[in-house]
Amino acid sequence: MIKPIILIPTYNEAEAILGLLSELELLHRKMDFDVLVIDDNSPDGTADLVDSYDYPFVDILHREAKAGLGAAYRAGISNVLASENYSHVITMDGDGSHQVSDLESILGTEHPSNISLTLGTRWISGGSVVNWPLHRRILSKGGTAFARAALGIPLADLTGGFRAYSVPLLRRLNFESINSTGYCFQIEMVMASVAAGASVIEVPITFIERVNGVSKMSRTIVFEALKQTTIWGLQRKLGRSADKLHYVK
Numbered sequence: 471m472i473k474p475i476i477l478i479p480t481y482n483e484a485e486a487i488l489g490l491l492s493e494l495e496l497l498h499r500k501m502d503f504d505v506l507v508i509d510d511n512s513p514d515g516t517a518d519l520v521d522s523y524d525y526p527f528v529d530i531l532h533r534e535a536k537a538g539l540g541a542a543y544r545a546g547i548s549n550v551l552a553s554e555n556y557s558h559v560i561t562m563d564g565d566g567s568h569q570v571s572d573l574e575s576i577l578g579t580e581h582p583s584n585i586s587l588t589l590g591t592r593w594i595s596g597g598s599v600v601n602w603p604l605h606r607r608i609l610s611k612g613g614t615a616f617a618r619a620a621l622g623i624p625l626a627d628l629t630g631g632f633r634a635y636s637v638p639l640l641r642r643l644n645f646e647s648i649n650s651t652g653y654c655f656q657i658e659m660v661m662a663s664v665a666a667g668a669s670v671i672e673v674p675i676t677f678i679e680r681v682n683g684v685s686k687m688s689r690t691i692v693f694e695a696l697k698q699t700t701i702w703g704l705q706r707k708l709g710r711s712a713d714k715l716h717y718v719k
């Protein structure tokens with residue numbers, strides 16, 4: 471039976487990862503899925519903790535060094551696509567901000583069957599953000615508003631990382647052209663999915679600010695996202711649509 475796989479990128483999430491895996495283990499008793507943690511050789515020993523977590527549904531991809539969220543996801547997705555075992559790829563943060571209780575609606579057994587991309591969304595009715603300072607709210611909402619206007623994609627949360635992609639959708643994408651290394655990978659994946667004709671649905675999620683560990687969000691990452699989105703927006707204005715960016719095979 472093909473099943474979903476949850477990809478969890480981690481860099482220094484030792485304080486959060488086992489809690490998350492235990493919650494997933496509870497859900498796993500009633501729902502079949504696999505988990506792949508993608509760790510960039512976290513100095514805090516995140517990978518050792520995952521290795522010691524002896525559940526057959528959990529695997530880990532060990533990478534040599536920190537290379538950014540986009541690079542980690544590309545490596546994880548490439549692993550998934552090498553297998554025929556999976557129906558969906560769910561992406562989820564490893565710091566406890568994404569709630570296991572929202573997973574069932576992300577996976578959406580009740581969604582229309584043509585849905586190929588589900589976006590967990592903080593900024594629609596029913597969605598919320600807990601314990602975020604004002605500047606993070608402004609950054610997230612402002613970032614999405616800017617990307618929405620620049621790219622002409624009318625969705626409420628383009629930067630969130632809690633999503634489900636159908637494997638057939640991912641197989642249509644040309645990952646050689648999706649090259650954001652940082653968080654703008656999330657925006658680029660929506661652009662590429664829309665270019666590939668994805669049917670998108672947004673479901674509300676509760677995003678809780680990390681309690682442990684340190685944010686990897688940096689000025690460089692914000693700047694990369696801003697610069698990249700501006701370039702994509704200009705390319706669009708010049709008539710170079712996303713499919714001409716060779717996102718679709």
Ligand SMILES: Nc1nc2c(ncn2[C@@H]2O[C@H](COP(=O)(O)OP(=O)(O)OP(=O)(O)O)[C@@H](O)[C@H]2O)c(=O)[nH]1
Nearest residue numbers: 479480481508510537538539542563564565685686
């Ligand atoms: N493998 C890998 N994982 C990463 C990298 N950068 C971030 N992550 C993971 O990606 C997820 C999201 O990163 P966060 O730092 O939580 O980013 P955020 O949620 O936007 O910001 P905060 O919650 O405020 O920290 C977390 O599980 C991180 O550990 C990276 O370079 N490599």
Ligand SMILES: [Mg+2]
Nearest residue numbers: 563565567680
């Ligand atoms: Mg986080």
